[in-house]
Amino acid sequence: MSECCERKPAGESGLGTTCCEGARPADSSVPTSEAAPRTTAKYIIIGFLALGIWWMVYQGLSPFAKWFTFSLLALSPGSRLTSAVEFFVFEAPKVLMLLTLVVFAVGIVRSFFTPERARRILAGKRESAGNALASFLGVVTPFCSCSAVPLFIGFVTSGVPLGVTFSFLVSAPMVNEIALVLLYSLFGWKIAAIYAGTGLAIAMISGWVIGRLGMESHVEEWVYAVPGGGDEGADSPDVSWRDRIRSGLDSVRDIVGKVWPYVVAGIAVGAAIHGYVPENFMAGIMGAGAWWSVPLAVLIGIPMYSNAAGIIPVVQALLGKGAALGTVLAFMMSVIGLSLPEMIILRKVLKVRLIATFAGVVGVGILIVGYLFNALL
Amino acid sequence: MKIAILGTGCPKCKQTAEVVRRAVEQVGIEATIYKVEDIREIMMFKVMTTPAVAVDGQVRISGRVPTMDEVKALLSHGGTE
Numbered sequence: 001m002s003e004c005c006e007r008k009p010a011g012e013s014g015l016g017t018t019c020c021e022g023a024r025p026a027d028s029s030v031p032t033s034e035a036a037p038r039t040t041a042k043y044i045i046i047g048f049l050a051l052g053i054w055w056m057v058y059q060g061l062s063p064f065a066k067w068f069t070f071s072l073l074a075l076s077p078g079s080r081l082t083s084a085v086e087f088f089v090f091e092a093p094k095v096l097m098l099l100t101l102v103v104f105a106v107g108i109v110r111s112f113f114t115p116e117r118a119r120r121i122l123a124g125k126r127e128s129a130g131n132a133l134a135s136f137l138g139v140v141t142p143f144c145s146c147s148a149v150p151l152f153i154g155f156v157t158s159g160v161p162l163g164v165t166f167s168f169l170v171s172a173p174m175v176n177e178i179a180l181v182l183l184y185s186l187f188g189w190k191i192a193a194i195y196a197g198t199g200l201a202i203a204m205i206s207g208w209v210i211g212r213l214g215m216e217s218h219v220e221e222w223v224y225a226v227p228g229g230g231d232e233g234a235d236s237p238d239v240s241w242r243d244r245i246r247s248g249l250d251s252v253r254d255i256v257g258k259v260w261p262y263v264v265a266g267i268a269v270g271a272a273i274h275g276y277v278p279e280n281f282m283a284g285i286m287g288a289g290a291w292w293s294v295p296l297a298v299l300i301g302i303p304m305y306s307n308a309a310g311i312i313p314v315v316q317a318l319l320g321k322g323a324a325l326g327t328v329l330a331f332m333m334s335v336i337g338l339s340l341p342e343m344i345i346l347r348k349v350l351k352v353r354l355i356a357t358f359a360g361v362v363g364v365g366i367l368i369v370g371y372l373f374n375a376l377l
Numbered sequence: 378m379k380i381a382i383l384g385t386g387c388p389k390c391k392q393t394a395e396v397v398r399r400a401v402e403q404v405g406i407e408a409t410i411y412k413v414e415d416i417r418e419i420m421m422f423k424v425m426t427t428p429a430v431a432v433d434g435q436v437r438i439s440g441r442v443p444t445m446d447e448v449k450a451l452l453s454h455g456g457t458e
Contacts, residue, residue: 115425115440142440147426149385149416154425226420348416 040241047245058097065090084275091186091313092267098185099178099263100256106177107251110142111244115151117141118168123159127211130164135203138171149348156219157226163211170362171203174337178259182312187319194373195329199337202365209361210354218354262310273317286323293327294370298363301334311335330370338362378408378452383419383436384428390414392442393428400448408452 068089069075075082118137122130148169155165175196183192286293304311315328343355350358380397384390394412401408413419422431426440430448437451 119425147440150419150427151425153420154423222417226417227423 043242043245054097054101058094061090061094061097080275082275084271087274088267088271091270092264095182095185095263095267095313096256096260098181099259100252102177102181103255104248104252107248108244109140110251111247113137113141115141115147115154119155119158119160122155122164122168125160125164127161127163127208130161131167131204131207131211134160134164134167134207135171135175135200138168138203139175139200141168141172148342148345152346152349153223153226156223161211162216162219163207163209165207166210166358167203167207170206170337171200173339173342174203174333175199176336178255179312179332179336186312186316191325195332198329198369198372199333202333202337202362202369206358206361206365210357213357215354215357218351218357220349220351223349259310263313266310266313270313270317273314274320277317277321286318286327293324294330294367294374297327297331297370298334298338298366301331302338302359302363303340304335324374326370326373326375329373330366333366333369334363337366378406379433380408380410381422381431381434382410382412382428383422383424383431383439384412384414385416385419386412386414387428389442390428393430396443396445397430397448400445400452403445404449404452406452 065086069082069086070077073085075085118134118141121137122134125133152165152169155168156162180192180196183195286297311332315332319325319328338359343359346355346358380401382390382394382397384393390412394410397410401410413422419427419429422429422434422436424436424439428442429436429439430443430451431437432451438447443451
């Protein structure tokens with residue numbers, strides 16, 4: 001899912017809906033340039049140049065942060081302020097640069113997938129296999145929680161089983177590119193892989209469980225009255241590379257342009273924690289020893305609505321101060337994957353009991369992940 | 378020509394409406410622009426992503442704010458095709 005949904009100031013239009021799909025390639029109905037091959041070559045050359053420049057700048061960040069902190073500001077090594085400043089000056093540009101690169105790449109990957117295509121693949125699929133497939137499609141299909149309602153209806157009315165639809169709805173926000181980039185850049189590939197793996201597992205299993213519970217009658221009746229099928233809208237069969245690159249750039253403008261203040265704010269909070277909170281301060285509250293810390297982290301996470309970009313730098317700082325990994329993962333998943341605004345939006349199509357079941361099943365999944373990692377590590 | 382802007386009243390839907398309004402003005406054709414904000418009515422157009430633009434009942438753009446040029450192309454080709 002694109003990190004694109006923001007809660008709107010109350011009163012603007014009732015619910016906190018914000019429509020905001022990530023960029024998509026131009027519709028095939030719109031004539032595009034004829035000189036495609038030559039422009040594509042030009043784009044590729046520019047792309048490589050840009051990548052080279054990106055790499056050189058990225059390599060220079062650490063020396064720059066040191067120079068900035070110790071030479072320009074002349075802060076003495078070892079003080080709290082110094083360590084906070086160095087953390088911020090290094091992490092902020094680093095995370096933003098990684099984010100830009102990955103959002104661009106994901107924008108291109110996503111130009112191959114549309115919700116319409118996901119629906120076509122999933123329609124009529126049996127459960128279990130369908131749940132697994134839906135979880136993966138949830139990751140690569142451009143989607144945001146504010147389109148949850150039309151997407152839900154589109155899926156259910158064209159024969160995608162309810163449980164399979166839920167697998168998609170769970171994995172789309174939880175396993176997203178921004179979360180993965182940040183986890184990778186701040187903690188390394190192992191934690192990023194653990195997060196992706198457990199996130200996918202939760203999506204598959206909770207979708208499967210919801211399917212088993214047979215809660216079709218807890219979907220609002222009018223949903224089933226909506227005419228199903230139909231592939232109208234953006235399913236563009238031949239999109240040129242030029243358009244794909246453009247859609248990558250569009251998503252950078254859209255997503256990075258929107259989340260950068262949260263990233264910077266998150267890193268600033270992270271820097272403050274990094275510099276000023278004593279080592280092992282969090283061990284008592286969020287450490288593995290406190291059994292109640294995992295459920296508490298999940299409960300606190302649900303009403304918090306942040307995107308991955310804002311929450312992960314904070315999470316890194318917490319981990320650095322002795323919080324247990326499982327607790328922190330649970331907190332993150334709960335913040336990103338179980339959002340109150342999304343549930344409110346889904347209320348239009350789901351009855352309260354089904355929403356509660358959905359939150360409950362996913363919540364339990366997150367709890368298990370939390371305890372599991374606290375026990376393992 | 379009837380142009381429907383589908384969307385639940387979010388900023389992007391408003392932007393879309395604005396782009397369409399300006400495009401219609403610039404192309405200088407007769408068109409009624411109306412917004413469809415009720416989710417049930419939106420679903421009648423079989424879209425899965427909003428904002429969307431439908432010309433004479435047919436969805437032509439969905440899931441993003443269109444560019445001026447796109448809308449102009451749509452308008453000059455009409456709802457035929």
